[in-house]
Amino acid sequence: MSDFVELCRQEWKRLGVPDPLAEEMAADLASDLGEAEADGVSAEELLGSSAFDPRSFAASWAAERGIVPVPAGRGSAGRRPIVLVAFTAVAAIALIVAALLLLTGQPTVSVVASRTSRPTPPHVPSPPSALLGPPGSSRIVLHTSASTPVEWILLLLAVVALGFAAWLWSSLGRSRPPTAPA
Amino acid sequence: MLDLCLLAVMDEGPAYGYEMTKRLRDRGLAMVGEGSIYPLLGRLERDGLVETYRAASNGGPPRKYYRPSSTGRLALALGVSEWRAARDAVDAVLAPVKVEVAS
Numbered sequence: 685m686s687d688f689v690e691l692c693r694q695e696w697k698r699l700g701v702p703d704p705l706a707e708e709m710a711a712d713l714a715s716d717l718g719e720a721e722a723d724g725v726s727a728e729e730l731l732g733s734s735a736f737d738p739r740s741f742a743a744s745w746a747a748e749r750g751i752v753p754v755p756a757g758r759g760s761a762g763r764r765p766i767v768l769v770a771f772t773a774v775a776a777i778a779l780i781v782a783a784l785l786l787l788t789g790q791p792t793v794s795v796v797a798s799r800t801s802r803p804t805p806p807h808v809p810s811p812p813s814a815l816l817g818p819p820g821s822s823r824i825v826l827h828t829s830a831s832t833p834v835e836w837i838l839l840l841l842a843v844v845a846l847g848f849a850a851w852l853w854s855s856l857g858r859s860r861p862p863t864a865p866a
Numbered sequence: 867m868l869d870l871c872l873l874a875v876m877d878e879g880p881a882y883g884y885e886m887t888k889r890l891r892d893r894g895l896a897m898v899g900e901g902s903i904y905p906l907l908g909r910l911e912r913d914g915l916v917e918t919y920r921a922a923s924n925g926g927p928p929r930k931y932y933r934p935s936s937t938g939r940l941a942l943a944l945g946v947s948e949w950r951a952a953r954d955a956v957d958a959v960l961a962p963v964k965v966e967v968a969s
Contacts, residue, residue, distance in 0.1 A: 708930070709904075711927065712882070712883060712929065712930050713883075713904070715882075715884075715923075715926060715927050715929060716882070716883045716884035719884050719926065720884055720887075723888075729896070730884065730887060730902065731902040731904075732902050734902050741902065741904075741905075744905045745904045745905045745908050746908075747905075748905040748906070748908035748909040748912065749908035749909070749911060749912055750908075750912040
């Protein structure tokens with residue numbers, strides 16, 4: 685019991701809760717826990733799952749009282765938007781993968797071999813992979829990377845997804861707990 | 867909803883935190899799941915829905931007592947009205963349902 689209260693006190697100190705308010709909350713909590721214990725009521729029955737997470741409990745209590753700011757991305761009960769975190773992580777990974785593929789993959793068009801004295805046209809149209817010129821005089825082999833469009837599409841999707849995630853995070857940060865009982 | 871229940875039990879008479887949980891438990895509401903009443907009491911206090919004062923409990927240390935403010939009583943009345951309307955609407959939908967338990 686006293687360990688729980690002490691951990692709460694440490695968290696309030698870390699968060700910058702003024703000492704008189706921290707002592708008030710600690711005293712109330714200690715008194716309630718002591719009375720509950722005398723009644724045979726466990727800390728878990730009194731505090732729910734918060735009994736196993738004194739730091740979150742202390743932070744939530746101080747935030748709801750308006751003593752410290754509500755941590756960004758946390759609801760009134762301290763829940764984290766797991767789905768949004770996972771979505772953001774997947775989008776970020778997709779962005780990194782697409783960027784790496786684009787940076788390390790083959791260029792779209794590459795000249796593999798050329799044995800000619802004639803000037804090479806600056807641009808050769810499709811087909812994607814072609815053997816140009818008569819055999820023996822000049823051989824210009826053009827390669828196109830079939831995966832390149834996919835990489836660009838992946839990159840575009842990742843950027844859009846990250847933008848959407850950023851918008852969701854900002855919306856979540858702006859939302860406040862309801863002021864009237866529901 | 868728990869906010870409303872807290873306002874209701876403290877409207878019966880000023881109470882401190884653990885006392886409120888006892889009143890709720892006496893009515894069959896053994897909560898509290900993930901959270902606890904303390905952050906909720908903090909929010910009610912911040913929003914001006916409750917008034918607090920310190921007083922000695924029965925032979926114990928001084929405790930922080932809560933009671934609804936005038937705004938809190940208004941919120942309680944509105945909340946109870948909304949809850950009853952919602953409950954009646956759900957009852958109207960569920961009333962025709964006949965539940966048979968297979969033996």
